[in-house]
Amino acid sequence: MTDPNDWAAAFAAKAQRYQAAQEQTERLRSTAKSGDGAVSVTVGADGTITDLTFGSKVQSFPLDELSRTILTTMRRAQSGIAERVAGVMAEQLGDEDRETRAELLDTLRGRYPGPDEPDELPTAPESGPPAPSENNPW
Template sequence: MSAHMDELIAQFSKFQSKIREAEARFEGVGDMQQQIAELRHSATSPDGTVTVVAGAGGSVTDLTLSPSAMRLDHSQLASVILSTLRQAVAGAVQQQAGIVDETFGDTFGLNTSERVREAQAEAFGTAEQDAPEQTPQPSSRPSRSRDDDFFDDGPILRR
């Protein structure tokens, strides 16, 4: 009976250890949500006539036109606004992906920033290095010992 009890105690201890590990991984969620809520990315047109500020999820939070913007004809102004808006939104989305990668990239093997850059390069018709404002890639995952109960051997999200 003692050997069986020792086995049960060892399994329970292992289970508690896994719970503590999971709690540690997810304790950064609140900070991540706060960073995303406060996220702002500003872009200004090359001629300085339009400035757009975008927030989380690419939401536009501000649009400023300089007095010289009124000298542009309506189609030029629309084009400058749209171009600057795309830059601001792209930058905000890249920042958001970087925040997610900082919080969960190593844990779940995510590289959200890379996927965002690839999607933006495709959408903008540019090479990845030409896509607006690159964000740093997350560090590589630390090696872990092989354990049948360890479920972090790869990404859990669909590609």
């Protein structure tokens, strides 16, 4: 039978490793630059933008090209997050909870696909008057 003190110590050590992994993950950043260097996007571990900078070239960009460049660059930055999280988890947790880690990383990879995967940028709806509805009589 296992000594309850051993079990409690092992549990506390595991909790500390998870806490360290969480703290390191929260500090992760991934930065990508557009091919022409006009746009730079940095994202945090959750994929949210933490920094967005523009070079002087963007002043001559048509707005649709600028928005496409920002989104493409953002996606490239986001695609690097899963591998960085995987590195932190391997460093802090080793082989512990492989299934949980695999699910988390699969979720991140699904949310932020690699830069070589097809780009499915959302398209804006065509402009024009909204369709009439019962809730909007105008």
